[in-house]
Amino acid sequence: xxxxxxxxxxxxxxxxxxxxxxxxxxxxxxxxxxxxxxxxxxxxxxxxxxxxxxxxxxxxxxxxxxxxxxxxxxxxxxxxxxxxxxxxxxxxxxxxxxxxxxxxxxxxxxxxxxxxxxxxxxxxxxxxxxxxxxxxxxxxxxxxxxxxxxxxxxxxxxxxxxxxxxxxxxxxxxxxxxxxxxxxxxxxxxxxxxxxxxxxxxxxxxxxxxxxxxxxxxxxxxxxxxxxxxxxxxxxxxxxxxxxx
Numbered sequence: 001x002x003x004x005x006x007x008x009x010x011x012x013x014x015x016x017x018x019x020x021x022x023x024x025x026x027x028x029x030x031x032x033x034x035x036x037x038x039x040x041x042x043x044x045x046x047x048x049x050x051x052x053x054x055x056x057x058x059x060x061x062x063x064x065x066x067x068x069x070x071x072x073x074x075x076x077x078x079x080x081x082x083x084x085x086x087x088x089x090x091x092x093x094x095x096x097x098x099x100x101x102x103x104x105x106x107x108x109x110x111x112x113x114x115x116x117x118x119x120x121x122x123x124x125x126x127x128x129x130x131x132x133x134x135x136x137x138x139x140x141x142x143x144x145x146x147x148x149x150x151x152x153x154x155x156x157x158x159x160x161x162x163x164x165x166x167x168x169x170x171x172x173x174x175x176x177x178x179x180x181x182x183x184x185x186x187x188x189x190x191x192x193x194x195x196x197x198x199x200x201x202x203x204x205x206x207x208x209x210x211x212x213x214x215x216x217x218x219x220x221x222x223x224x225x226x227x228x229x230x231x232x233x234x235x236x237x238x239x240x241x242x243x244x245x
Contacts, residue, residue: 026089029082036079040068044083054084058094062101071102099148110142111182114161117147120154124169129158132172136179143182156194166194 043064047057061084065076072095074088081088095101099114115121115130130147137143151166153159159168162178167189170178174189181188190196 026087028085028087029078031082034078034082036082037068040064040079041083044080048084055086055090057084058086058091059098059101062091062095066101071104071106073105099146107141107144111144111163112161113137113143113145113178114148114151115145116149116151116153116157116159116161118150121158124157125172126158128172129160129170129175132175133160133178136175140179143179153194156192159194162188167192168194 044061047060048054051057061080062072065080066072069076077088077091081091095103115133117126117130133145137145151161153166156168158170159166160170165188178189
């Protein structure tokens with residue numbers, strides 16, 4: 001029996017790739033021989049400062065490296081691993097799980113359109129919406145349309161994320177209007193943006209959500225830098241010299 005909602009592929013890319021059992025175990029990159037751009041290092045350390053466990057900053061750190069390199073290349077993962085003092089294998093496991101992290105070379109698309117095709121959206125017509133979005137974006141080299149297993153916005157199903165902005169509920173007829181907004185540089189489907197929806201509690205919002213032209217939503221910004229180690233996370237022994245750095 002064919003299940004249409006799975007026709008866009010597995011949620012986890014490369015799930016059926018064979019494991020290289022002969023690959024040598026990777027160690028934490030040596031800061032003395034691993035070049036990391038100063039601004040990328042500062043941004044990653046800023047994310048690490050937000051969490052008591054530095055591993056919690058893996059996703060924003062990888063996204064920062066992806067913005068710089070265009071994808072989570074071996075070099076990008078090596079640089080993140082060096083700053084975070086983690087093995088590249090640990091970060092590779094994170095990068096291959098999340099669809100928003102590219103582990104293969106990808107064009108630097110100006111606009112990313114993710115159409116949710118998980119069960120809630122699928123039951124409300126996500127497949128037809130995805131097809132309409134692909135047709136509307138055909139020939140647009142700076143627009144990347146892809147299906148997404150779940151974007152966590154079932155209350156506005158079917159929906160999509162456009163450059164991080166959630167829009168919905170959508171109909172196939174909205175696809176062309178969405179592309180027109182992108183071409184014109186306007187806010188995308190402004191009347192259907194999740195961030196502009198009113199809430200029951202008038203005191204729930206702490207600011208006016210009508211963004212000015214060129215203004216970006218706050219959120220995933222780097223915090224102040226902090227030491228990599230503290231009493232709960234002491235430095236690991238240097239196995240090469242048998243001493244603690």
